[in-house]
Amino acid sequence: MKLVNLALTAAVALLAGPALAQDLPDLGGRTIKAVTENAYTPLNFADPKSGEGIGWEYDAFNEIAKRLNLKVEWNLASWDTMIEAIRQGQYDVGMDGITINDERRKQVDFSDPYMKSEQFMLVRADEERFTEAESFAESEDFLVGAQAGTTNFYAAVYNLLDGNEQNPRIKLFDTFGASVQALKTGDVDTVLMDAASAKGYMGASPDSFKIIGEPLGTDEFGFIFTPGSDLVGPVNAAILAMAEDGTIEKLNQKWFFEYQSKQ
Numbered sequence: 001m002k003l004v005n006l007a008l009t010a011a012v013a014l015l016a017g018p019a020l021a022q023d024l025p026d027l028g029g030r031t032i033k034a035v036t037e038n039a040y041t042p043l044n045f046a047d048p049k050s051g052e053g054i055g056w057e058y059d060a061f062n063e064i065a066k067r068l069n070l071k072v073e074w075n076l077a078s079w080d081t082m083i084e085a086i087r088q089g090q091y092d093v094g095m096d097g098i099t100i101n102d103e104r105r106k107q108v109d110f111s112d113p114y115m116k117s118e119q120f121m122l123v124r125a126d127e128e129r130f131t132e133a134e135s136f137a138e139s140e141d142f143l144v145g146a147q148a149g150t151t152n153f154y155a156a157v158y159n160l161l162d163g164n165e166q167n168p169r170i171k172l173f174d175t176f177g178a179s180v181q182a183l184k185t186g187d188v189d190t191v192l193m194d195a196a197s198a199k200g201y202m203g204a205s206p207d208s209f210k211i212i213g214e215p216l217g218t219d220e221f222g223f224i225f226t227p228g229s230d231l232v233g234p235v236n237a238a239i240l241a242m243a244e245d246g247t248i249e250k251l252n253q254k255w256f257f258e259y260q261s262k263q
Helices: 002-011 056-068 079-088 133-138 151-160 176-185 195-204 232-244 247-261
Strands: 031-036 044-046 071-076 115-124 144-147 170-173 190-194 209-221
Touching: 031 056, 031 079, 044 056, 056 071, 056 232, 056 247, 115 151, 115 176, 115 195, 133 151, 133 209, 144 151, 144 176, 151 170, 151 190, 151 209, 170 176, 176 190, 190 195, 195 209, 195 247, 232 247
Parallel strands: 031 071, 144 170, 144 190
Antiparallel strands: 115 190, 115 209
């Protein structure tokens, strides 16, 4: 029951904002370039059977595009290049469980938040040496895996350890998935992630992982756009409409519960 509650917490959409529920604009069938990483289960990832990109964010933005009369050209990019690529206009919209914060607002425009997420400690299923952040921090032997520049990295720096971004106890990986694999093989001792993604990994490998401790921080996810983009207002209106008509909740049910139950 506790894990279900964690997933529900992560899946709540925080959609209060300036957009109003009304007739949505028709954007004329224009084609826009969307980008993600395909490495953040269950928001965006490669289908293990087909290799096709699937997940909550794919479904959500495809629905937004349908309502606004847009055509979406999907692209892949690494996390460390995505925000700059959006800023420069290489893509029109990006999504990768991207936390809305003031530093990123200086580089790109954000949509209204479509999801709230809390950061938790994912550990191996047989972990008994520590049970929460305090006992983890006490031993220099315990290591945390992270992807540089991500919310998970900064939560590790400031909420788990001592605020030093060069702390040798933080082991950096090129992708989020690689840090989780390092946890599984014992190369690190915890990885911080939102409860929704943690439940995705636990559902895919139920005997490998568990969550411990209390949440270490709360984040709001938003789509990112090139500064000054005319897509922000229409996308905000579509997000709000999807929240009000139950579409957001249906996506939560599909990806945080039904998909994982099939694994």
